[in-house]
Amino acid sequence: MLSMLKNHTGKITRKEIWGDDYFLLSLEAPDISRESQPGQFVMVRTSTDPYPLLRRPFSIHGRNGSHIDIFFQKTGIGTSLLSQKQKGDPLEILGPLGNGFLLEDGTESKKVSLIGGGRGIAPLYFLAQELNKNQSKVRIFYGGRSSKDIPLLSKFKKENIETLCSTEDGSTGFQGLVTELFEQEMNSEPPSLICACGPDGMLKKVSQISEKNHIPAELSLESIMGCGFGACWGCVKKIKKENIKQWQKICEEGPVFWAHEIVWDE
Amino acid sequence: MIDVSVDLGFLKLHNPVIAASGTFGYGLEFSQALDLNRLGGFVVKGLYFSPRQGNPPPRLAETSCGLINSIGLPGIGVKQFSHEILPKLTGLQTAVIINICGENREEYASVADYLDKHEEISAYELNISCPNVKKGGICPAQNPEDTYETVKLVKNSCSTPVITKLSPNVTDISEIALSAQEGGSDALSLVNTFLAMDIDAVTRKPKLGNIMGGLSGPAIKPIALRMVYQAVRAVKIPVIGMGGIQTGRDAVEYLIAGARAVQVGTANFISPDATLQIIDEINAFCEDNHIKKVEDLIRTLDIDS
Numbered sequence: 001m002l003s004m005l006k007n008h009t010g011k012i013t014r015k016e017i018w019g020d021d022y023f024l025l026s027l028e029a030p031d032i033s034r035e036s037q038p039g040q041f042v043m044v045r046t047s048t049d050p051y052p053l054l055r056r057p058f059s060i061h062g063r064n065g066s067h068i069d070i071f072f073q074k075t076g077i078g079t080s081l082l083s084q085k086q087k088g089d090p091l092e093i094l095g096p097l098g099n100g101f102l103l104e105d106g107t108e109s110k111k112v113s114l115i116g117g118g119r120g121i122a123p124l125y126f127l128a129q130e131l132n133k134n135q136s137k138v139r140i141f142y143g144g145r146s147s148k149d150i151p152l153l154s155k156f157k158k159e160n161i162e163t164l165c166s167t168e169d170g171s172t173g174f175q176g177l178v179t180e181l182f183e184q185e186m187n188s189e190p191p192s193l194i195c196a197c198g199p200d201g202m203l204k205k206v207s208q209i210s211e212k213n214h215i216p217a218e219l220s221l222e223s224i225m226g227c228g229f230g231a232c233w234g235c236v237k238k239i240k241k242e243n244i245k246q247w248q249k250i251c252e253e254g255p256v257f258w259a260h261e262i263v264w265d266e
Numbered sequence: 267m268i269d270v271s272v273d274l275g276f277l278k279l280h281n282p283v284i285a286a287s288g289t290f291g292y293g294l295e296f297s298q299a300l301d302l303n304r305l306g307g308f309v310v311k312g313l314y315f316s317p318r319q320g321n322p323p324p325r326l327a328e329t330s331c332g333l334i335n336s337i338g339l340p341g342i343g344v345k346q347f348s349h350e351i352l353p354k355l356t357g358l359q360t361a362v363i364i365n366i367c368g369e370n371r372e373e374y375a376s377v378a379d380y381l382d383k384h385e386e387i388s389a390y391e392l393n394i395s396c397p398n399v400k401k402g403g404i405c406p407a408q409n410p411e412d413t414y415e416t417v418k419l420v421k422n423s424c425s426t427p428v429i430t431k432l433s434p435n436v437t438d439i440s441e442i443a444l445s446a447q448e449g450g451s452d453a454l455s456l457v458n459t460f461l462a463m464d465i466d467a468v469t470r471k472p473k474l475g476n477i478m479g480g481l482s483g484p485a486i487k488p489i490a491l492r493m494v495y496q497a498v499r500a501v502k503i504p505v506i507g508m509g510g511i512q513t514g515r516d517a518v519e520y521l522i523a524g525a526r527a528v529q530v531g532t533a534n535f536i537s538p539d540a541t542l543q544i545i546d547e548i549n550a551f552c553e554d555n556h557i558k559k560v561e562d563l564i565r566t567l568d569i570d571s
Contacts (some may be wrong), residue, residue, distance in 0.1 A: 005299035005538045045536070050331045050484040050512060055536060094538070224326050226333065227535035231291050233337045234326035247319055247340065 005229060008032060008093045013067060015087050018151035021074040022119070023083045025091075030066035032095050038127035039100025039220050039256040042070065043228035045092040046078040056082070057225045057251070059123035059197070060096060071152070073119040097228050098255050101127055101195050101218050103134070113191035115141045115206055117178055117198025118149050123220055125152065127195055128161050139164065139189070143178025143202075147171040179205040191215060194259075197222075207259040217259035223250045238263035268552045269559040270545070272306070272527050274504045276427040276452050277388055279306035279361055279527055282560055283517065283545050286508055286531035287312055287365035287391060287431075288337065292351045299538035304545065306527060307361025310351075312393050314367045315377050317343035321398060327464040327473035332485030333532055334462045336476035338398045339367055344380050352384060361388040363429065367396065371406075371416050375423040382424040390426050392417065392451070395433035395458035397480045403461040407433035410445040417449030429506065432456040432497070434486075439493045440500035447501045455506040455529060456497055457490045483532045484510040491523055498524030498565065512540070514547020524565040 014026035032042060043055035056078040061071035074083045085091065100123075112131055114124045121142055131138045143166040144150040150172065156163040165173035166181040174181040179202060186209075194217035196206045203219045210217035226232030230252035239248040239261050248254070270281040285308035290296055292310045302308065320340030327334045342350075355362050364387050368374035378390055394416055397403035406412040407430075417430055430446040432439065434457035443454055459480025464473040472478075490509020498505050507525030510532070511517050517528045533540035548560065557563060 005296075007537060007539070052328060053331055053333060053483050053532070053536065054328055224324060224328070226326050226335070227538075229538065230295055231289060231538075232326070232335070232535050233320060233340055234323075234335060236320070236323050236325065247323075 004035070004095060004097055006094075008095075009090050010093050012085055012087050012089050012091060015085070018071075019148050021083075022071065022151045023074065024061065024069055024071045025082070025085065026064070026067050026069050027091060027093065028066060029068050029093055032093065033063050033066050033068050036060050036063060036068060036096040037100035038103065038130050039123050040096040040098050041228070041255060042068070042093045042095030043097065043225070044070070044082065046081040048092070052078045052081070054226060055094065055228065057228050059220065059255075060126055061122045062126050062129065071119075071122040071125070094228060098251055099253070101220070101256050103130055110193055111137045111139075111189060111191045112193045112195060113139050113141060113182065113186065115178060115182055115194060115196040115198070115202070116143070117202040118144050120196075120198030120202070120220070120222065121150075121152055123197055124195065125155075132161075138162065139191070141166070141178050141182045141185070143167070143181065145169065177205070178202065179209065183209060186213070193218070196220070203262075204264045207262060207264065210259045218256050219259050219262065220256045221250050221254055221262075223255075225251050227251070268549055268557070269561070270549060270552070272561055272564070274453055274526055277361055281306040281545050282521065282527040282548070283541050284308060284361070284363070284506065284527055284529045285534060285541050286529035287393065288339075289531040289534045292347070292355075293362070294351065294354055296534070296538055300542050303359040305360045305541055307363055307388065309363040309365050309391050309529065311341055312339045312365045312367040312396065313341055313344050313347055313377055314339065314369070315344050315373050315380070317341065317346065322475040324473060324475050325479075327479070329462075329464055329481070330485060332481050332483035333535075334464055334474060334479040334481050335459070336398050336474045336479035338476065339396060344377050348381060348384075352381075352386060356386045358386070362386055363389045363391050365391045365393050365431070366420075367393045367399075371419045374416055375419045378420045378424040378426065378428075382426055387426055389429055389452070390420070390424070391429045391431050391455060392420055393431050393458075395431050397433070397435060397459060397461045397478070398476060403435065403478055405433055407431070407442060407458070408436055410441050413442050413445040414449040417446050417451045421450035427452040429453040429455050431458055433458050434490065434493055434509075435461045439496050443497040443500045447503050451503060453504045453506060454497060454501065455508065457486070457493050457509050460486055460489070482510070484512055486510050487516065491519060494520055494525050495523040495567070511544065514544050514549075514551050517544055517548055518551050518563060521560065521563040522565070522567050524567070526564055
């Protein structure tokens with residue numbers, strides 16, 4: 001049996017609070033850690049009671065030996081309960097699930113730009129770590145509404161990951177959207193690959209930039225998910241492959257898709 | 267050793283737990299998580315004659331102890347199913363039930379006819395109760411005549427036993443249950459999801475792309491249990507109960523209400539092996555309460571004392 005559909009019980013071994021409502025939990029999950037790729041996710045039960053009913057999807061934020069990290073924003077009942085968990089508490093986890101960013105071919109020694117919007121930054125830290133291992137030149141573009149929405153900036157700086165940031169209110173870094181910052185900066189050092197995660201509006205703009213400048217882009221989509229492993233058909237996006245457009249499951253076929261495959265306006 | 271087998275007359279199950287249609291893929295997806303042969307049976311995702319795309323997203327909204335879906339029965343169609351999936355379902359030691367759908371009566375009948383006389387198929391489940399495919403959530407199971415005519419036409423088109431899946435979105439479930447029995451149905455399964463909706467108060471938009479959807483999960487259990495109780499008393503054919511079953515004790519309540527077997531749906535999304543946990547819990551319940559045979563629980567509601 002593959003471990004991805006087996007329920008793992010992982011103890012919280014570290015909890016970090018970032019700003020007002022962002023949290024990092026480190027979970028002991030050796031099987032998941034061993035198999036996980038950047039861009040993959042786990043489904044976490046935030047309560048063993050029937051409310052909230054469903055597990056919540058979280059991308060894998062980092063990997064450290066037998067541990068995986070998740071990084072999330074407190075936005076609703078599920079993430080609120082999760083934010084109250086403490087070191088030592090057990091969590092039920094399924095994973096790793098889905099298809100992550102393609103690292104195998106062509107990323108070695110390349111210039112890769114990572115674009116993260118808000119909580120969409122979560123999987124890009126794990127991706128940056130893995131890209132650094134294969135000698136790629138990584139630049140992170142990190143945007144949010146205001147400085148409190150880009151809490152990981154100090155973490156990236158501390159680890160010497162080149163990070164450019166933007167806020168819509170101008171409280172930190174470039175004033176405007178992260179995609180505007182990227183367009184302004186990309187010509188100084190054109191990347192050969194873009195990897196992005198964030199809200200749909202941001203990803204749609206990244207798709208347009210990717211097409212206009214002929215730079216391939218891998219986009220990680222976010223969605224409400226029922227199960228996370230392809231059984232409920234709840235998390236679909238219109239995807240075009242070989243000129244056939246169809247609803248595909250984000251959890252199973254994605255969550256990472258090539259930008260040119262995603263049909264935005266339908 | 268507790269005897270957990272149950273007899274539906276036309277079909278013997280080695281335990282009363284069946285994975286519900288639309289929550290269990292075509293079965294094979296779950297073979298990574300559990301041994302399918304340990305199940306009483308499973309019902310595959312609804313099949314129309316032709317492939318279908320389903321409804322636009324968002325397709326899910328979570329509510330208190332419940333889940334509203336407007337998936338809209340996407341699927342591969344009966345030809346691809348019989349060429350690619352059905353051969354992989356042969357040789358299983360569990361009941362394989364095919365959920366059949368149709369835009370009209372004739373389509374139900376043609377799906378039933380196309381898949382007829384396949385040994386690996388234990389029964390059909392006639393899905394006349396999906397709230398997500400017609401405008402306003404309308405389905406044949408809301409009308410006694412429509413129910414009767416659809417069941418009758420399907421029964422005349424095949425020799426496979428037919429379980430008719432009923433909708434809870436009716437005034438009198440007994441009337442519809444009787445219509446399905448009169449049409450020749452071999453059994454009933456109920457309930458499908460409750461027509462429901464959710465709204466985002468800030469944006470004032472519906473949370474589902476299709477506006478309305480079907481509510482499932484523990485939120486519906488007391489109402490579903492009541493409808494199963496009523497249906498059991500209206501008909502002679504066996505009834506399979508479902509709606510919000512999360513634990514062995516939930517399943518036992520349905521058996522006491524008169525269901526001869528149960529289906530587990532939404533729980534599969536939370537734990538891929540939920541069905542096996544429920545089977546283990548039914549066993550443990552019987553052991554704790556000195557019950558030797560699960561059949562001894564069926565229709566034993568104590569209302570006299």
